[in-house]
C-alpha cells in the first residue's frame with residue numbers, strides 16, 4: 001500500500017473547525033486501505049504569528065516541502081489587523097504558494113442538484129453547472145516588484161503594486177487549462193484585459209500561440225475579464241474552463257462560488273510542475289473561502305469546500321480516482337438527503353453544524369463502501 005505524507009495546516013478562524021472534519025475523512029480512507037496517510041500538523045497564518053512571530057515558520061515550510069500534499073484550512077482575522085504587513089496571516093499562504101511553486105490553481109464550481117435552490121441566482125441558471133477556473137497563482141500583481149508605499153517630497157504617499165507576467169509563466173498555465181479542457185467539454189475561455197493592460201496584451205498573444213501550436217482541436221475564446229464576471233452571473237453554463245491571471249482568478253472564483261450556493265462549497269487544488277523523474281508534483285489543497293471571522297467558533301461553518309479539496313488531493317496527488325469519486329458521491333448524497341449547513345439552507349431542509357455535516361459524510365462513505 002502506498003504511503004502518502006500529508007501536512008495539515010488548519011490555520012485560523014473556521015480553518016481548524018473545517019479541518020477537523022477533513023481529518024475524519026482522511027482517517028476513514030486510511031482505515032479502508034486506500035493508502036497509508038502519515039499526517040503531521042503545522043501552524044500557518046495568525047496562529048503561526050502568535051507562536052513564532054511569522055505567518056509560517058521555516059520549520060513548517062520544510063515540512064511542506066517534504067509533504068506529498070499540504071491540506072490547508074484558512075488564515076486571517078481581525079485579531080491580526082495591526083501586525084506588520086510582511087507578517088500578516090495571508091503572507092503565510094502566499095509564501096507556501098510561491099516557495100512550493102504552486103502556479104496552477106484549479107477551482108471547480110459545480111452546482112450540486114440539491115443546491116440549485118440555495119444559489120442567489122435562478123435555478124435554471126445554475127442547475128447542472130460544472131465549470132473550472134484555472135487561476136495562475138505565483139505571478140501577476142500578487143508578487144510583482146516594486147510593491148511598496150513610498151512618501152513623496154510633498155508629503156503625499158504613493159502606493160505601487162506591479163502586474164508582471166513573462167511568456168513562460170503564461171505558457172505553462174495555458175497548457176494546464178487546455179489539457180484539462182480536453183478531459184471535459186473541450187473549451188477554454190481566456191479572461192484578461194488586453195484593452196487596458198500590457199500584461200493582458202501578452203497574455204492574449206501567448207494563449208493564442210499555444211492554442212494554435214499545441215491544442216488546435218480545443219475551442220478557444222478570449223473574453224475581457226470584466227465581461228467574464230458579468231457573463232458568469234448572466235449565463236455561466238456557456239463556460240467550461242476559464243483561464244486567467246492571479247487577481248482576476250481570485251475575483252472570478254468568488255463570483256463562481258455564489259453560483260454553487262456558497263463560498264463554503266468551493267474546493268481548490270494548487271499544483272506545481274510535474275517532476276519528470278518521479279511523476280510527482282508539489283500540491284496544496286485549500287478551500288476558496290477564508291477564515292470567516294463572522295461565524296468562527298460557532299460550529300456553523302460548512303466543511304464541504306475543505307472536504308472536497310481532499311477529494312481533489314485523492315484525484316490529483318494520489319491518483320486514487322475511485323476514492324475521490326466515492327467522496328464526491330457521498331457529498332452529493334448527503335446534500336440530496338436534505339442536510340445543510342446554515343450557509344446553504346433552503347426551505348424543507350435540515351440545518352446542522354460543521355461536525356454533524358462531517359459525520360453524515362463519513363456515514364454515507366460507510367454506506368457506499370457496503
Ligand SMILES: NC(=O)c1ccc[n+]([C@@H]2O[C@H](COP(=O)([O-])OP(=O)(O)OC[C@H]3O[C@@H](n4cnc5c(N)ncnc54)[C@H](O)[C@@H]3O)[C@@H](O)[C@H]2O)c1
Nearest residue numbers: 074075076077263264288289290291292294295301302343
Ligand atoms: N485561503 C484563505 O486562507 C483565505 C481566503 C479568503 C480570505 N481569507 C482571509 O479571511 C479573512 C476573512 O475574509 P472575508 O470575510 O473577506 O472572506 P471569507 O471567505 O472568510 O468570508 C466571506 C463570507 O462567506 C462566509 N463563509 C466563508 N466560508 C464559509 C464556510 N465554509 N461556511 C459558511 N460560510 C462561509 C463567511 O461567513 C462570510 O460571510 C480575511 O483575513 C481574508 O484575508 C483567507
Ligand SMILES: CC(C)[C@H](C(=O)O)[C@@H](O)C(=O)O
Nearest residue numbers: 076090093094250288289290
Ligand atoms: C487570502 C488571500 C491571500 C487569497 C488570495 O487572494 O489568493 C484568497 O482570497 C484566495 O482566494 O485564496
Ligand SMILES: [Mg+2]
Nearest residue numbers: 250251254288
Ligand atoms: Mg479569494
